[in-house]
Amino acid sequence: MSANTIAFLNFKGGVGKTATAVNIGAALAHYQKQRVLIVDLDPQCNASFWLMPPADWKAHVDGGKNSTYQIFQDQIMGTHRFDFEKAVVRAVPRKGGISQISRLDILPAAVELITIEDRIHQNKYARFFEFLHQALKPYYKEYDYIFFDCPPNVYSISKNALYAAENCVVPYVPDFLSLSGFQLLAQQIEQFNDRISGFKGIRRRASIVALLASHYKPSKAHDQGLNELEITLHRLKAEGLTHHDAKLLLPPIRHLADVAESTNEHMPVILHNPTGRGADDYSQIAKAFHSHFQSL
Numbered sequence: 007m008s009a010n011t012i013a014f015l016n017f018k019g020g021v022g023k024t025a026t027a028v029n030i031g032a033a034l035a036h037y038q039k040q041r042v043l044i045v046d047l048d049p050q051c052n053a054s055f056w057l058m059p060p061a062d063w064k065a066h067v068d069g070g071k072n073s074t075y076q077i078f079q080d081q082i083m084g085t086h087r088f089d090f091e092k093a094v095v096r097a098v099p100r101k102g103g104i105s106q107i108s109r110l111d112i113l114p115a116a117v118e119l120i121t122i123e124d125r126i127h128q129n130k131y132a133r134f135f136e137f138l139h140q141a142l143k144p145y146y147k148e149y150d151y152i153f154f155d156c157p158p159n160v161y162s163i164s165k166n167a168l169y170a171a172e173n174c175v176v177p178y179v180p181d182f183l184s185l186s187g188f189q190l191l192a193q194q195i196e197q198f199n200d201r202i203s204g205f206k207g208i209r210r211r212a213s214i215v216a217l218l219a220s221h222y223k224p225s226k227a228h229d230q231g232l233n234e235l236e237i238t239l240h241r242l243k244a245e246g247l248t249h250h251d252a253k254l255l256l257p258p259i260r261h262l263a264d265v266a267e268s269t270n271e272h273m274p275v276i277l278h279n280p281t282g283r284g285a286d287d288y289s290q291i292a293k294a295f296h297s298h299f300q301s302l
């Protein structure tokens with residue numbers, strides 16, 4: 007069995023891509039006993055910092071070598087330095103040197119990733135979108151879920167995630183400004199899929215299979231936003247712009263202080279405050295997430 011490979015994608019920043027990837031990943035590993043790998047693809051390294059104290063991260067990635075950066079660096083430079091076994095950090099987070107979740111691993115990012123977009127662009131690689139998949143495919147069988155935490159854009163690195171992933175999950179803040187980008191994102195994914203369909207040996211097309219609502223504040227505006235999200239999803243599904251079983255997974259994740267605080271502790275919220283509301287929302291959404299992916 008190969009992992010469910012999933013890109014957490016939205017070209018907006020701050021909508022909860024990293025928060026949902028890290029916290030759903032942690033809940034799936036902890037409660038559902040799933041083997042989960044988080045692949046951090048954002049030069050801001052937020053998923054890495056959420057699960058590793060900065061000093062541990064710095065010592066580990068050491069100039070980018072043990073990180074996702076090295077995958078792209080190898081392709082651009084023609085080197086073979088990326089070593090998954092060295093780069094992956096197993097059983098994160100650790101507290102006092104002790105692993106807290108045995109089945110949760112992370113492949114950290116490095117800030118050097120910021121240089122990659124330009125360099126891919128300058129070199130005009132025809133099949134640039136395969137770099138990540140080629141490097142990681144031998145490890146897909148080791149996991150039940152692999153989450154690609156994308157940067158806030160749909161440029162080359164995110165396209166690598168789209169190609170490596172079977173499916174795409176889109177986190178949204180249920181307000182008008184966020185929603186206006188949903189159709190555009192679905193179209194961009196479709197355009198990318200169309201563009202690569204002419205290449206030989208293309209494996210499959212990733213499509214949007216789930217939406218998540220994050221930063222939810224119980225209010226008329228956000229309830230209206232959730233409603234609009236359902237309506238837009240229905241329409242895009244009918245137009246073939248999403249997976250035919252795509253759905254909005256519930257409950258919406260509330261905007262909560264304990265989720266924000268958990269980043270300071272470098273812990274997923276289910277460990278930071280196991281009896282709090284953030285842990286409650288995330289354990290419920292992880293259950294919905296798991297049954298959705300099992301039913302596909």
Ligand SMILES: Nc1ncnc2c1ncn2[C@@H]1O[C@H](COP(=O)(O)OP(=O)(O)O)[C@@H](O)[C@H]1O
Nearest residue numbers: 019020021022023024025221260261262265266
């Ligand atoms: N449910 C939540 N409640 C409160 N703060 C949150 C919640 N989810 C995320 N955050 C905070 O909001 C910010 C943006 O979230 P993040 O997941 O980093 O977005 P993205 O990855 O889409 O840019 C982060 O600082 C994070 O700590």
Ligand SMILES: [Mg+2]
Nearest residue numbers: 023024048052
């Ligand atoms: Mg992020």
